[in-house]
Amino acid sequence: MKHLAIETKGLTKQYDRSVAVCEVDLQIETGEVYGLIGPNGAGKTTLIQMLAGIEEPTVGEIYWFEEKMSFNQSRSPLKRRLGYLPDDFPLYDGLTVWDYLEYFARLYYLRPPQLRRRLEEVLELVQLTSKRNSLIATLSRGMRQRLSLARTIIHEPILLLLDEPVSGLDPISRQQFREIIKVLQEAGMTILISSHVLSDLAELCTSIGIMELGYLVESASLDELYRRYSQQELLISALDNLEGLGEQLLGFTGVETYQILASEKQIKVQFQGSDDDKYKMLRSLLNSGFKITEFHSQKQDLEKLFLQLDHKQVS
Structure with a gap:
């Protein structure tokens, strides 16, 4: 109680x-x-x-x-x-x-x-x-x-x-x-x-x-x-072929959009899937020959969440 x-x-x-x-x-x-x-x-x-x-x-x-x-x-x-x-x-x-x-x-x-x-x-x-x-x-x-x-x-x-x-x-x-x-x-x-x-x-x-x-x-x-509202972000780093990696990502469950950060050799992915979906994605990418050096998720920060909530209230 x-x-x-x-x-x-x-x-x-x-x-x-x-x-x-x-x-x-x-x-x-x-x-x-x-x-x-x-x-x-x-x-x-x-x-x-x-x-x-x-x-x-x-x-x-x-x-x-x-x-x-x-x-x-x-x-x-x-x-x-x-x-x-x-x-x-x-x-x-x-x-x-x-x-x-x-x-x-x-x-x-x-x-x-x-x-x-x-x-x-x-x-x-x-x-x-x-x-x-x-x-x-x-x-x-x-x-x-x-x-x-x-x-x-x-x-x-x-x-x-x-x-x-x-x-x-x-x-x-x-x-x-x-x-x-x-x-x-x-x-x-x-x-x-x-x-x-x-x-x-x-x-x-x-x-x-x-x-x-x-x-x-x-x-x-x-x-x-x-x-309820936060979008999870995946950060994936690879040694090369970021364009090919991005195209491959769109075929996985939970992937909505991605952004290539070429200077950092990294891709930022807006992701709505489960932990199991992440595991299957990583395993498939490695089996496909992509040279993944980093793969982790992070929460959306509170400022982005607030702006998202504010947008929902207005719309």
């Missing part, structure tokens, strides 16, 4: 005549890292703000851990187990890293000796221990974003909502951020993260939701999405 950390029913947010989120039915299981993707204006931020209890829905219901959220209870015990990182949360440049975190820790009623222990824990987690006495104004963008995450988890939440946390970060900073998220998931935290950097979500997430014009047009586990 699955346990849900988040569930919404018919969740809708309307501003005057504009509908930002429309009839969203969302389910996120406890312990998942759920990736929310979609273009600007799709409704991701508005959805996350409603899940965080900041924006009240026009219509619909929100459940955290099977308990209905009430927007009239600002001090609900459950809200104290929530961590929310918006994409524009301000930092106080005149404070040191330690003073900034201590300020928010005291807002959550952390007191010594727990307060000091927790500050040391989160600084180590976000790799800012050496910067504890530095002014926030001196931190790089990646450090500032990790500090924001430290502030978000200072009170040990069980549910984390992150709105575009890696936006604008360089590759090294994104990698550092991903490693922190993995540690938090391993600790049992449920995480919803929105991003335009699809490669980050592919590495992090267990499930994906796709939003378009306020609608949640797709929501499933990453494995299920790959199984």
Whole structure:
């Protein structure tokens, strides 16, 4: 039996005549890292703000851990187990890293000796221990974003909502951020993260939701999405006769199209067959005298999968 950390029913947010989120039915299981993707204006931020209890829905219901959220209870015990990182949360440049975190820790009623222990824990987690006495104004963008995450988890939440946390970060900073998220998931935290950097979500997430014009047009586990939509690619390298090899490939089960990469002495094949079909293909090619030096399959990356899904929705 699955346990849900988040569930919404018919969740809708309307501003005057504009509908930002429309009839969203969302389910996120406890312990998942759920990736929310979609273009600007799709409704991701508005959805996350409603899940965080900041924006009240026009219509619909929100459940955290099977308990209905009430927007009239600002001090609900459950809200104290929530961590929310918006994409524009301000930092106080005149404070040191330690003073900034201590300020928010005291807002959550952390007191010594727990307060000091927790500050040391989160600084180590976000790799800012050496910067504890530095002014926030001196931190790089990646450090500032990790500090924001430290502030978000200072009170040990069980549910984390992150709105575009890696936006604008360089590759090294994104990698550092991903490693922190993995540690938090391993600790049992449920995480919803929105991003335009699809490669980050592919590495992090267990499930994906796709939003378009306020609608949640797709929501499933990453494995299920790959199984339903992804096209498998075969990479075949040969010493010579790539043209003849390509012509031969069209006669095998599962082969749809192929592309010759002459400079790499390689053929890329769009393939929809089974493992048994691949085995028969390789055996036949070798028996036919083709000098195969490499033969392996790879999954379509998440960005290609997203573009394919988006095309299906439009068509």
